[in-house]
Amino acid sequence: MLPKGAAWAVIWAALLCASTVYAATGAELMQSLRSAGLDTAQCYRVRDVTLAKEDLKLYLTEGLLIFSKPVNGERVSAVFSAEVEGGDGEVLLLPPYAGERQSLAKFTKSPNLDEHFRAALLLATDGSLQELFERMSSGAEGRKVPELGPLVAEEFGMPLANVAAGFELRMVQDLMTPAASRQGLRLAALGGTRLGNFEVFYDARAREQIAAGQAAAHAGGSPYDVWTSFPARSFRTSGAAVAAASPFMAQRYRIDAALDASLRLSATVRVAAKVGANPLRVLRFEISRAIHVTAAKVDGAAAELVAREGERGSAVRAGDNEDFLVVAPAELAAGSAHEIAFEEDGAVISPAGNDVYFVGARANWYPRGGQEFAMYDLTFKYPRRLTLVTPGEVSEDRVEGEWHVTRRVTAAPIRMAGFNLGDYEKISGGFPGFRVEVYGNRRLENALQPRLPVAVDTQDPTPISGGGRGAGGGRGGRGGVPQAIAPLAQTLPAAPDPLARLRTVAADVSSAVQFYTGLFGPPAVGSLTVSPIPGVFGQGFPGLVYLSTLAYLDPNERPAGTRGPREQVFFSDLMQAHEVAHQWWGNLVVPAGYQDEWLSEALASYSALMYLEKKKGAKAMEDVLEDYRDALVKKDGEGATTESVGPITLGFRLEAGSEEAFRDITYYKGAWVFHMLRRRLGDERFLKMLAELRRRFDSSPVTTAQLRAVVKQFLPAGVTPAMVDNFFDTWVYSTGVPALKVNYTVKGVAPAVRISGTVEQSGVGDDFSIEAPVEIQFAKGAPQVVWVETTNSGAVFSATVRQAPVKVSIPAGTGVLAARK
Numbered sequence: 045m046l047p048k049g050a051a052w053a054v055i056w057a058a059l060l061c062a063s064t065v066y067a068a069t070g071a072e073l074m075q076s077l078r079s080a081g082l083d084t085a086q087c088y089r090v091r092d093v094t095l096a097k098e099d100l101k102l103y104l105t106e107g108l109l110i111f112s113k114p115v116n117g118e119r120v121s122a123v124f125s126a127e128v129e130g131g132d133g134e135v136l137l138l139p140p141y142a143g144e145r146q147s148l149a150k151f152t153k154s155p156n157l158d159e160h161f162r163a164a165l166l167l168a169t170d171g172s173l174q175e176l177f178e179r180m181s182s183g184a185e186g187r188k189v190p191e192l193g194p195l196v197a198e199e200f201g202m203p204l205a206n207v208a209a210g211f212e213l214r215m216v217q218d219l220m221t222p223a224a225s226r227q228g229l230r231l232a233a234l235g236g237t238r239l240g241n242f243e244v245f246y247d248a249r250a251r252e253q254i255a256a257g258q259a260a261a262h263a264g265g266s267p268y269d270v271w272t273s274f275p276a277r278s279f280r281t282s283g284a285a286v287a288a289a290s291p292f293m294a295q296r297y298r299i300d301a302a303l304d305a306s307l308r309l310s311a312t313v314r315v316a317a318k319v320g321a322n323p324l325r326v327l328r329f330e331i332s333r334a335i336h337v338t339a340a341k342v343d344g345a346a347a348e349l350v351a352r353e354g355e356r357g358s359a360v361r362a363g364d365n366e367d368f369l370v371v372a373p374a375e376l377a378a379g380s381a382h383e384i385a386f387e388e389d390g391a392v393i394s395p396a397g398n399d400v401y402f403v404g405a406r407a408n409w410y411p412r413g414g415q416e417f418a419m420y421d422l423t424f425k426y427p428r429r430l431t432l433v434t435p436g437e438v439s440e441d442r443v444e445g446e447w448h449v450t451r452r453v454t455a456a457p458i459r460m461a462g463f464n465l466g467d468y469e470k471i472s473g474g475f476p477g478f479r480v481e482v483y484g485n486r487r488l489e490n491a492l493q494p495r496l497p498v499a500v501d502t503q504d505p506t507p508i509s510g511g512g513r514g515a516g517g518g519r520g521g522r523g524g525v526p527q528a529i530a531p532l533a534q535t536l537p538a539a540p541d542p543l544a545r546l547r548t549v550a551a552d553v554s555s556a557v558q559f560y561t562g563l564f565g566p567p568a569v570g571s572l573t574v575s576p577i578p579g580v581f582g583q584g585f586p587g588l589v590y591l592s593t594l595a596y597l598d599p600n601e602r603p604a605g606t607r608g609p610r611e612q613v614f615f616s617d618l619m620q621a622h623e624v625a626h627q628w629w630g631n632l633v634v635p636a637g638y639q640d641e642w643l644s645e646a647l648a649s650y651s652a653l654m655y656l657e658k659k660k661g662a663k664a665m666e667d668v669l670e671d672y673r674d675a676l677v678k679k680d681g682e683g684a685t686t687e688s689v690g691p692i693t694l695g696f697r698l699e700a701g702s703e704e705a706f707r708d709i710t711y712y713k714g715a716w717v718f719h720m721l722r723r724r725l726g727d728e729r730f731l732k733m734l735a736e737l738r739r740r741f742d743s744s745p746v747t748t749a750q751l752r753a754v755v756k757q758f759l760p761a762g763v764t765p766a767m768v769d770n771f772f773d774t775w776v777y778s779t780g781v782p783a784l785k786v787n788y789t790v791k792g793v794a795p796a797v798r799i800s801g802t803v804e805q806s807g808v809g810d811d812f813s814i815e816a817p818v819e820i821q822f823a824k825g826a827p828q829v830v831w832v833e834t835t836n837s838g839a840v841f842s843a844t845v846r847q848a849p850v851k852v853s854i855p856a857g858t859g860v861l862a863a864r865k
């Protein structure tokens with residue numbers, strides 16, 4: 045049977061699309077997207093038009109609908125305006141999970157999104173607007189009102205172009221992908237009557253296809269508030285709610301990099317890549333904004349680079365990275381192997397003084413895309429006075445005139461390659477089968493040099509207006525450097541030794557690697573290089589750890605403000621243990637998505653605490669856990685705790701309004717989650733569980749649900765899988781820290797002492813219920829633990845013990861995450 049009417053038009057349009065897309069370059073396509081504009085002749089008076097995609101429903105109840113001019117034969121944008129008599133539009137979105145309803149409610153004051161709107165700016169690369177256009181233009185729906193077109197176009201042409209500008213790279217990518225394998229995007233930017241401007245998305249490429257959010261109005265934190273984000277219904281029900289397969293796999297990187305006298309980077313980056321299950325022509329990469337990619341080749345033939353400044357499409361998760369596209373000269377067949385080569389340059393290294401350097405783009409100094417694990421062959425040419433470190437085994441290290449050339453090759457695929465450089469002192473260590481190299485700066489960076497800026501200001505005969513406090517004394521004031529500096533210099537304390545703890549750090553790193561290897565199995569790679577970075581943070585890359593320069597200083601010589609007991613434990617003990625633990629958690633077992641990012645931070649944090657426990661005893665670990673708890677239950681001006689900002693699985697979304705909440709929840713609550721699991725499973729099962737996690741997810745992504753499944757394999761008697769589900773529902777997928785109080789009575793005499801008591805729970809929602817360990821302590825012998833299931837209406841427990849207890853309680857830093865009462 046022959047298709048007729050509109051159906052013919054659809055097929056024709058599809059054919060046209062397929063043939064013309066390949067004629068255009070990416071730049072031409074981007075240009076036509078920019079210049080398309082609204083098609084004033086294609087304006088319709090519409091009533092009760094529904095645009096639905098899975099859970100997301102848009103109702104164009106009454107208003108005007110105008111389409112943009114076609115790009116490659118396809119209508120990819122449109123505007124709906126409710127500025128007519130009785131005009132109205134409505135969006136409906138019901139998040140399927142409690143955590144998502146809670147998140148939505150936090151931003152919109154309602155757990156469901158049901159909002160009327162006055163205007164909708166629509167983008168679609170999934171063919172849905174083209175389909176709607178076919179319906180409209182065939183006269184099946186709506187009434188054509190071309191006379192109103194110019195008016196609507198004038199009002200909404202610019203706003204639509206602004207929204208589209210944020211997604212043009214994505215649109216080019218989609219439009220250059222054959223319709224059969226295209227994973228399109230739908231977006232509606234809505235002018236809500238109550239919520240103002242916001243967006244709703246359906247993105248077939250995303251692991252969570254549906255999302256809604258708004259540009260952040262608050263200062264600080266993330267620039268975009270994700271109100272809610274979740275897998276679409278069909279993905280939830282099919283259980284396929286995981287990341288779509290990567291369009292291509294990067295398998296091997298060969299990088300030839302040079303750092304000139306000013307340490308500006310230029311490099312040729314060659315990526316051996318394999319195409320996934322679908323043919324493709326466009327490959328998407330990301331790179332630091334500080335790096336400029338100047339040319340690309342595919343298999344030796346020049347390829348088109350398509351990039352744009354400040355892509356707003358990535359504002360959903362803003363970062364220092366920018367995406368760009370490589371358009372291959374011809375389509376690459378499914379499963380075929382290719383070499384993609386890039387030329388790049390940029391300034392990513394900043395001097396901190398005295399040959400101490402800060403490498404800015406540590407994870408993104410070369411184009412990254414596709415699947416993550418790859419082999420690396422890295423060659424750097426740089427000034428001879430310096431030493432450069434990067435992961436892998438040294439295969440060349442020589443001096444050529446004024447230049448130092450170092451080449452390192454990895455023995456196993458790794459997730460990413462960082463590098464670091466400086467005028468270093470080095471200590472080698474390790475144990476059989478594992479090499480540790482710890483580098484420290486020979487000289488001290490400027491920021492750590494002793495100085496007395498405040499005193500200089502007060503003695504400056506011509507004080508700078510506005511105080512100038514802390515400016516170092518050299519800024520402002522007529523005549524340059526104030527004379528007051530000279531006499532004061534005599535009173536400056538001695539400069540700290542930047543290598544004071546080099547040996548200690550090296551010994552600590554070796555013993556931490558050995559400890560973790562014993563617990564979890566071998567790390568990502570067989571060697572580890574540790575090197576300093578100015579600042580107060582560390583970072584653990586495969587085979588390469590960056591450690592704050594403060595970790596190298598004698599605790600007494602650290603700057604004021606970092607000398608409290610907590611900071612000392614952090615800089616002396618926890619930081620290196622945490623970053624070393626990332627060799628396993630984050631670099632070997634990799635979080636599958638932002639929802640699982642907590643896993644690697646929580647496991648690195650808790651591994652560091654176990655190392656601290658081994659080194660300094662259980663009390664040292666419990667003190668830190670109590671500090672973490674205090675941070676989590678700290679209340680803001682309105683009485684809300686930090687922990688209540690959202691479930692740990694919100695990942696970066698916790699940053700909305702507060703970076704502290706992200707850190708405290710991801711790292712601190714995360715450590716508590718594993719500590720509580722350890723308590724419940726017992727040490728032996730807990731450690732076996734972690735070893736199994738590392739074994740099963742070796743060099744592959746892991747989700748929170750997969751962790752939960754592994755936990756269920758290591759349950760002691762009395763713990764059911766349903767209890768594990770409740771543990772995750774309570775501590776991982778939602779919020780709440782209870783206050784718990786134990787009351788008890790003791791009857792009878794040894795050897796049949798009867799203890800009866802209650803656990804009172806408060807400060808949490810009515811459905812909050814956990815298992816709390818009530819510890820019965822005796823004058824001698826190990827304490828006995830009774831697990832009590834709590835509720836807000838109280839829980840009773842009883843136990844018969846052989847001797848009279850000295851104390852019955854839920855211990856603070858050891859048992860369960862609970863507020864002091």
Ligand SMILES: [Zn+2]
Pocket residue numbers: 622623626644645648
């Ligand atoms: Zn970390």
